[in-house]
Amino acid sequence: MQTIKVCDVSKNYGDVQALQQVNLELARGKIYGLLGRNGAGKSTLLKIIAERIKPSSGRVLYDGTPTLDDVTSREIYFSEPENTLPEMMKVKDFCYYTSQFYPRFNLDEALQLLKEFGINEKKRLNQLSTGYYAIVRSIVALQTRAGFIFMDEPTLGHDAVNRELLYDEILRIYREEQNTIVLSTHLIDEVSNLLEEVILLDHGRIILEDSLEGVMDTHSYISGLSEPVRQIAGMYTVIDKKEDLGFTTLLVKKSKDAPAAPALPSGINVSQAGLQDIFIAYCKNQDK
Amino acid sequence: MKLNTLDQRPIYLQLQEGLENAILAGTYAEETQIPSTTELSRAFQINPATAGKGVNALVDEGFCYKKRGIGIFVKEGAREMLKKKRQAVFKETYLIPLIKEAKHLDISSEDLIRWIEEADDADN
Numbered sequence: 021m022q023t024i025k026v027c028d029v030s031k032n033y034g035d036v037q038a039l040q041q042v043n044l045e046l047a048r049g050k051i052y053g054l055l056g057r058n059g060a061g062k063s064t065l066l067k068i069i070a071e072r073i074k075p076s077s078g079r080v081l082y083d084g085t086p087t088l089d090d091v092t093s094r095e096i097y098f099s100e101p102e103n104t105l106p107e108m109m110k111v112k113d114f115c116y117y118t119s120q121f122y123p124r125f126n127l128d129e130a131l132q133l134l135k136e137f138g139i140n141e142k143k144r145l146n147q148l149s150t151g152y153y154a155i156v157r158s159i160v161a162l163q164t165r166a167g168f169i170f171m172d173e174p175t176l177g178h179d180a181v182n183r184e185l186l187y188d189e190i191l192r193i194y195r196e197e198q199n200t201i202v203l204s205t206h207l208i209d210e211v212s213n214l215l216e217e218v219i220l221l222d223h224g225r226i227i228l229e230d231s232l233e234g235v236m237d238t239h240s241y242i243s244g245l246s247e248p249v250r251q252i253a254g255m256y257t258v259i260d261k262k263e264d265l266g267f268t269t270l271l272v273k274k275s276k277d278a279p280a281a282p283a284l285p286s287g288i289n290v291s292q293a294g295l296q297d298i299f300i301a302y303c304k305n306q307d308k
Numbered sequence: 309m310k311l312n313t314l315d316q317r318p319i320y321l322q323l324q325e326g327l328e329n330a331i332l333a334g335t336y337a338e339e340t341q342i343p344s345t346t347e348l349s350r351a352f353q354i355n356p357a358t359a360g361k362g363v364n365a366l367v368d369e370g371f372c373y374k375k376r377g378i379g380i381f382v383k384e385g386a387r388e389m390l391k392k393k394r395q396a397v398f399k400e401t402y403l404i405p406l407i408k409e410a411k412h413l414d415i416s417s418e419d420l421i422r423w424i425e426e427a428d429d430a431d432n
Contacts, residue, residue: 051355187353195346195356213319213354233361236318286408292317 021083021095021167022048024069029078031064031224038064040224041078046202048167051194051214053232054204055299056221062204063100065221066170070098094122099161101173103153107146111156114145115163124165124197133159133189137182150177158186162193168200169193175207187214208296220299222306232295239298243269244288252284260301271301319354323362331371331382332390341379342372369393 026044030037039061046052046069056062067073069080071088082092105114112131119125131141137155139148148156154177161171174190175183191214194201203211218235220228228235242249242256249268256272271293284290293301327342336342343351348359363380366372371386383389410420 050357184353188350191349191353191355195349213352213358216355216357232355232358233318233320286412 021092023081023083024168025081025084026065026069027079027081029065029068029075029080031061031068031073032076038224039068039075042221042224042226044219044226044229046168046200048200049198050200050216051190052200052202052217052219053208053211053215054202054219054221055206055208056204057206057303060221061224062221063172064224066098066172066202066204070096070170072098095167096170097122097161097164097166097168098170099157099172099174101157101176103146105145105157107144109145110141111139111143111145111148112141114156115141115160118160118164122164122166125163126165130159130163133163137185151179151182154178155182155186159189162189162201165193165197166199168202170202170204172204174203175205175210183210187211190214208299209294212295218295220302222303227302227306228298235295235298236292238274239293240272240274241269241291241293241297242272242288243267243291248285248288252288259298259305271297320358320361320365323348323352323354323359324365327362327366328371328390328394331386332394334387336382338382338384338386341381342366344379 024046026042026046029039029042031039042061042065044065054062054065064073068075071080071093079086082088082095085092088096109117111134115125115127115130115134119127119130134141134156137152137159139152139155143152145153145156158171158174158178161169161174171190174186178186187210190201190203193199203214205211212232215232218228218230218232219226230238239259242252244267246263246266246268249270253270253272256270256274258270258272260271262269327336330336330342342363345356345359345363348354348363349356352359363372367374367380371383371390372380373383374380407420410417
């Protein structure tokens with residue numbers, strides 16, 4: 021499978037609109053960051069893509085086909101933070117059964133990795149601590165080596181050391197498989213180095229979708245005394261504005277023909293905004 | 309080299325600068341191979357595409373060249389070329405803002421030159 025296309029997907033839970041006309045195309049061979057606050061609709065979107073739930077309207081196309089079949093469903097793996105795995109199953113059996121479904125799963129490698137993490141493969145899943153459960157969940161998800169791996173809150177339950185190891189493992193599998201890995205998370209600064217593409221979801225809508233470099237190149241801070249800043253603000257799309265004591269700081273999106281920093285009047289300072297700052301600015305903007 | 313998420317510049321630029329520093333310092337000598345995209349991705353925990361972008365920038369700017377099927381090599385004369393580039397960057401990013409700020413504070417060119425000499429003496 022080469023592409024997954026989300027077409028006009030909406031999802032309502034009673035009165036709550038979890039997703040509103042989401043359009044999205046995921047290509048093979050990239051690491052995506054699906055970023056959003058709690059309740060933004062990230063999990064709902066992933067569940068719809070993985071066919072765990074149906075959308076209220078719209079559809080998902082897998083290489084142009086509207087449903088998954090026996091072959092294409094092996095090209096997708098969805099790892100959820102909720103305890104949806106068969107809890108009475110032993111760790112090694114869980115690995116074994118998953119490997120039977122996903123042909124590229126390397127069972128020996130998975131069991132070896134779990135051993136290195138200090139996990140007893142004979143334990144049942146419900147006997148594992150939160151941290152160990154998270155490790156099993158992540159290692160099995162990556163080891164499926166599926167064409168599209170969706171990891172919902174992959175860092176949940178991992179301590180700082182294990183998160184670092186998890187990031188190494190994500191990149192290793194990606195280098196070996198050149199598959200698509202979608203990381204859904206709110207720990208933005210931590211995962212930003214892993215990403216190639218960024219999807220920002222808020223209140224059930226996609227509000228930003230671009231390559232990581234594209235996002236970083238087009239957004240910046242502009243600050244200085246309020247009056248000169250106000251005079252040039254019209255040249256940009258202002259995402260967020262802070263005004264205090266006669267000074268103004270804007271987080272702006274530049275269009276391609278916006279003037280370069282040296283062309284701006286003196287006393288105005290342009291600086292790069294980080295992904296987390298950009299994320300926060302968009303979410304605040306949406307709340308207004 | 310340390311890539312820093314808190315440094316807000318794009319990671320590929322930080323990587324490019326780090327590789328340039330290594331070439332300037334002679335860590336990667338001329339006509340020797342620099343690390344592969346895979347090695348850089350692993351060592352610095354970054355997306356291979358980002359690593360590739362940093363390396364390709366060095367190729368595009370003529371400091372390195374590709375040997376098909378082998379890897380990326382430092383060009384002969386790259387150190388001298390790099391020094392020139394970085395001197396130009398120095399002028400742009402340090403000197404011009406310095407002069408702007410000096411003017412803003414009514415510091416004369418004579419004062420500036422004298423201070424530079426004094427600071428240089430103190431450093432030696």
